[in-house]
Amino acid sequence: MIKSDQKLSPDIFGDIKKAPTRDGFGHGLVEAAKADERIVAVCADLVESTRVEWFKKEFPTRFIEMGVAEQNLATVGSGLANYGKIPFITSYATFSPGRNNEQIRTTIALNNVPVKIIGSHAGLSVGPDGATHQALEDIGLMRMLPHMTVIVPADAEEARKATLAIAKTDGPSYLRLGRSGTPSFTTPETPFEIGKANVIWESENPQVALIACGYMVYNALLAAKELQEAGIGSIVVDNHTIKPMDEKTITSVAQKCGAVVTCEEHQVAGGMGSAVAEVLARTNPVPMEFIGVHDQFGQSGEPEELFAHYKMDVKSIVEAGKRVIGRK
Amino acid sequence: MALTDDVIKELELKANDIRISLIDMLEDAGSGHTAGPLGMADIFTLFYFHILNHDPKDPAWAERDRLILSNGHITPIRYATMAHAGYFPLEELKTLRKFGSRLQGHPERERLPGLENTSGPLGSGLSQAAGMAYGARMDGKKFRTYCFMSDGEQQAGNVWEGAMFAGNNKLSNLTAVIDRNNIQIDGMTENVMPVEPLADKWRAFNWHVIEVDGHNMRAVDDAVNEAKAIFEKPTLIIAHTIPGKGIKEIEFDYTWHGKPPTKEEETKFLKELRTLKGKIEASHND
Numbered sequence: 001m002i003k004s005d006q007k008l009s010p011d012i013f014g015d016i017k018k019a020p021t022r023d024g025f026g027h028g029l030v031e032a033a034k035a036d037e038r039i040v041a042v043c044a045d046l047v048e049s050t051r052v053e054w055f056k057k058e059f060p061t062r063f064i065e066m067g068v069a070e071q072n073l074a075t076v077g078s079g080l081a082n083y084g085k086i087p088f089i090t091s092y093a094t095f096s097p098g099r100n101n102e103q104i105r106t107t108i109a110l111n112n113v114p115v116k117i118i119g120s121h122a123g124l125s126v127g128p129d130g131a132t133h134q135a136l137e138d139i140g141l142m143r144m145l146p147h148m149t150v151i152v153p154a155d156a157e158e159a160r161k162a163t164l165a166i167a168k169t170d171g172p173s174y175l176r177l178g179r180s181g182t183p184s185f186t187t188p189e190t191p192f193e194i195g196k197a198n199v200i201w202e203s204e205n206p207q208v209a210l211i212a213c214g215y216m217v218y219n220a221l222l223a224a225k226e227l228q229e230a231g232i233g234s235i236v237v238d239n240h241t242i243k244p245m246d247e248k249t250i251t252s253v254a255q256k257c258g259a260v261v262t263c264e265e266h267q268v269a270g271g272m273g274s275a276v277a278e279v280l281a282r283t284n285p286v287p288m289e290f291i292g293v294h295d296q297f298g299q300s301g302e303p304e305e306l307f308a309h310y311k312m313d314v315k316s317i318v319e320a321g322k323r324v325i326g327r328k
Numbered sequence: 329m330a331l332t333d334d335v336i337k338e339l340e341l342k343a344n345d346i347r348i349s350l351i352d353m354l355e356d357a358g359s360g361h362t363a364g365p366l367g368m369a370d371i372f373t374l375f376y377f378h379i380l381n382h383d384p385k386d387p388a389w390a391e392r393d394r395l396i397l398s399n400g401h402i403t404p405i406r407y408a409t410m411a412h413a414g415y416f417p418l419e420e421l422k423t424l425r426k427f428g429s430r431l432q433g434h435p436e437r438e439r440l441p442g443l444e445n446t447s448g449p450l451g452s453g454l455s456q457a458a459g460m461a462y463g464a465r466m467d468g469k470k471f472r473t474y475c476f477m478s479d480g481e482q483q484a485g486n487v488w489e490g491a492m493f494a495g496n497n498k499l500s501n502l503t504a505v506i507d508r509n510n511i512q513i514d515g516m517t518e519n520v521m522p523v524e525p526l527a528d529k530w531r532a533f534n535w536h537v538i539e540v541d542g543h544n545m546r547a548v549d550d551a552v553n554e555a556k557a558i559f560e561k562p563t564l565i566i567a568h569t570i571p572g573k574g575i576k577e578i579e580f581d582y583t584w585h586g587k588p589p590t591k592e593e594e595t596k597f598l599k600e601l602r603t604l605k606g607k608i609e610a611s612h613n614d
Contacts, residue, residue, distance in 0.1 A: 040466075064462065072489035075452045079396075079459020082437075082445065085466075087459075103452050103486065111446040112438050 001228075006200050007189035013225060018181030021214070022120045024156030025177055026051025028163025029088055030058050039167060040080060042066055042089045044073045049179070050090040050120045070095045074103035074115070081113035086167060093119030093135030093176060097142055108172045109145040116166050117142070120177040123265030124293065124310060125215050125303040127180060134298035140270030142174040143243045149173040149194060150242040152264070152272065154217035155184050158240060161192040169194070176214065178265075180303050183218045186238075197246040199253065203233030208321045209253040211237045212263035213272045215303075216291065216312065220263050223317035234321065242272050250276055251283040259324040261289045263317055268292040287327035289320040329378065336545050337612035342412065343373040344608060347574045348601050349408040349421055355594035357404075357425040360433065363571035363584040364478065365405035367509045370543045371476070371567060372409040378545075379552055381471065384414035387442035393471050394460050396445050398453020399478035399507070400434040401586070406443075407431050415442045451484025453477060454504055458494040461502035461562075472556070475504045480512030482523040488533070494562045495534030502562040503555040504535075507542065509571040511582035530564045542567030575600055 002008055009016060033039040033055060044066045047053045056063040064080075066073045070091055077089040089096065097104050097117055108115045122135040142150045149169060153159035159177060166173040191198065200217075201224045208227070212220035217238045224234045235253045239246070254260050260280065262273030268290040277288055291312050298306060307313040329335065347369045354360050375395060376382075382392045397406055404424060411418045416430070423429035430440040434448030447453055457475035464471060481487060494502055506526070514520045523529075527537045536558045540547040548567060555563035571585070572578035575597045589597055 040463075061466070066493065069489040069493070071452070071486040072455050072493055075455030075486060075490065076459035076462070076493060078445075078452075079456035079461075080463045081459075082456065083394075083460040083463035085463045102449055106446060106449050107452050107456055110436065 001201060001203050003200055003202055006191070006198060007187050008200060009185050009187055012185045012221070016183045016185060019156035019184050020179060020181050021153050021156055021159035021177045022051045022179065024153065024159030025118060025163050025175065026054045028160035029055045031160070032164050032167035033059055033062065036086065036167060038084065038086045040064060040085045040087050042073060042077055042080070042087050044068060044070050044091040044095065046091055050118065052090050070100040071103050074100040075107050077115040078107035078111055078113055081115045082111065086114055086116065088116045088118055090118040090120065092133060093122035093138040094133055097138055097174060098135060101141055105145060109147050112147050112171060114170055115172050117172065117174045118177065119174065121179045122176045123178055123215060124298045124306040124312070125178050125180040125265060127303050127306065128300050130300040131297040136267045136293050136298065137270070138176060139242055139264070139266050139272055143275060147171050148243060151194065151240055152176045152213040152242060153240055154214060154238050155182050155186055157184060157186045157188065157190070158192060162240065165192065165194050178215055182215050185218055185221070195241045195244045195246055197241065197249040198238040199235060199249065200238050201234065201236035203228055203235070206233040206235045206257045207325050208232070208259045208261060209235045209237060209257040210261050210263060210317065210321065211239050211250065211253070211276055213239050213242065215265050216263035219307070219312070219314050220317055222314045223321060226314065226318050227321055232321065232325070239272060239276070242275055245275055245279060247279050247283065250279050254280050254284045254286045258328050259287050261291060261317060261320045261324055263291040263312070265312070266292050268294055287324050289324040291317055291320055331378065331546055331549050333612060335378070337608065339373055339377055339545050340608045341605065342377055343369045344574070344601055344605050346373055346405070346408045346412050348598060349412065349418065350404055351589060351594055351597045351601065353408065353421040353424045354404060354588035355591060356422050357588060359425060360404055360588045361401045361586050362588055363511060363578065363581070364399070364402040364507065364509065366575065367542070367569040367571045367573045368402055368405050368476070368507050369573065370545060371505065371548060372405050374545050374548055375474070376409045376413045378549065384442070387415065391469070391471050394444055394457070394473040396453045396457040396460070396473065396475040397435060397447055398475055399450060399481055400447030403435040406435065410442055450478070450481040451486035454487055455490035455493065457502055457504070458490050458499055461499045462497060465499070465501055473502050475502070477504060477506050479506055479508045479510065479517050479523055480520070482506065482526065483521045491530065491533040491535065498560055499562045500559045503552060503565065504562065505565045505567055507569055508566050509569045511571045511585055513585050515582055526566060534561055536561045536563040537566065538563065539566045539568065542569035543573060574604060
């Protein structure tokens with residue numbers, strides 16, 4: 001049962017369009033920069049694929065090229081923010097916040113300056129590039145840092161809104177983006193607020209809550225529909241803000257359902273699911289299952305092939321849902 | 329203010345007072361670095377009391393010159409100099425490295441107004457200074473950005489990413505100073521991992537390079553002024569310094585990189601520095 005207050009796309013289970021979250025970021029950045037002249041974009045030799053080229057075209061004097069130097073990307077970004085700019089530093093997530101993690105820790109998070117870290121090509125859905133480019137650790141790395149806001153948008157429109165939202169905060173932020181197209185199921189009217197999870201599906205008498213982020217939110221919706229058809233009610237949460245997490249909503253859906261499945265394109269150790277477990281262990285412990293990568297690296301392949309192999313496809317979410325209900 | 333002989337004498341006496349505060353605070357702290365801070369006492373004094381355009385009563389003044397300290401472990405000399413310059417009371421120096429202190433073992437920007445940056449892990453200060461200088465130039469700001477680095481730090485890759493970036497962007501409002509004291513934790517830099525030929529390396533990265541005696545206030549001041557007159561490139565000043573400068577028995581001794589004086593050593597060192605005061609006065613009265 002799609003929640004009507006979420007104003008989701010009418011095509012949600014039909015012929016739905018796809019767009020990568022990086023596109024939404026590219027549009028959002030131009031929009032944010034029009035409203036705030038302090039915004040600058042810094043990129044480490046990935047102008048086209050991180051969609052920063054749209055900003056560069058619009059604001060050539062506010063674009064700064066780094067070359068292949070991610071440590072410099074973070075530290076020049078720190079200096080720009082310390083001076084008074086709002087820099088969006090862009091690369092692939094394996095390189096930033098991967099390679100430059102210590103620079104982010106010391107010169108951005110501890111220094112507490114408003115650098116906006118944009119990690120594109122995160123998760124298995126990078127596809128054919130293989131394990132070296134499939135960031136599966138970045139949510140964990142970033143959510144461990146004090147001062148850091150961590151957001152994983154579910155589709156391009158949500159990524160656009162998230163970009164506009166982080167442009168307005170005073171602190172550092174991490175925005176995780178994907179390479180491949182994700183179903184565009186939210187609309188400009190869908191609410192978005194940092195730290196406020198969106199309940200997008202709710203059945204009568206729900207027995208399991210599917211809490212997802214990023215690409216996995218749409219898979220969770222499809223799984224909810226399948227479960228419904230099998231007579232099992234559920235709730236689906238688009239848990240886009242990993243930090244600060246919406247503890248109230250997470251606790252409330254766990255209370256209603258009594259069982260939780262978390263779904264993310266990330267190592268299950270340290271990711272969004274772990275963060276949910278940390279909340280529920282305190283507030284309302286319930287049986288949980290974790291959809292994600294279990295202590296393995298990725299590999300080349302098309303996203304759907306990889307999701308099937310790593311048991312992150314719709315079928316695996318449905319099975320996890322039934323399994324966790326059985327553990328109540 | 330012209331750097332007359334009288335002014336230099338005052339600055340040298342001030343540097344000696346700051347060294348006295350430094351030895352005192354390091355012994356109180358019971359841990360910390362001694363050699364590097366003593367070696368940079370003259371340069372910090374010259375910057376805070378002569379070169380920098382700043383206001384200790386308004387550390388957030390938007391037009392101030394920025395001084396980024398990249399090698400955060402020598403922060404005791406920055407703290408001591410800032411206290412003498414009026415940023416905070418001298419008594420607070422005794423809180424160095426103590427629980428609840430604004431004077432953390434390595435500097436944290438948010439804890440103490442005027443610090444400009446958080447540092448400790450080496451190699452990342454130059455890029456931060458370059459980011460500030462780049463942002464300032466975008467806005468047509470006139471202030472200058474300075475970055476102090478160590479020589480051992482030149483082994484870190486991030487330094488060269490920053491050097492390449494600043495050179496490419498001709499950031500002439502940025503001046504870096506390397507404390508070339510030849511020591512690092514594991515020994516002499518040229519034995520641990522050689523950084524020479526240092527000047528040639530920086531010139532190859534499109535920097536204007538000046539080498540000076542880091543204890544000669546006039547030479548350092550001249551180099552800073554030369555940097556202001558170079559509009560095509562950022563400038564690097566390689567300041568040759570003596571680690572442990574001012575206390576004969578620890579000068580050039582790399583084992584003093586990362587330890588503080590004991591109570592007995594403190595008494596001995598303070599006595600030597602007080603004697604030095606008379607020598608400075610005498611040398612300028614010749």
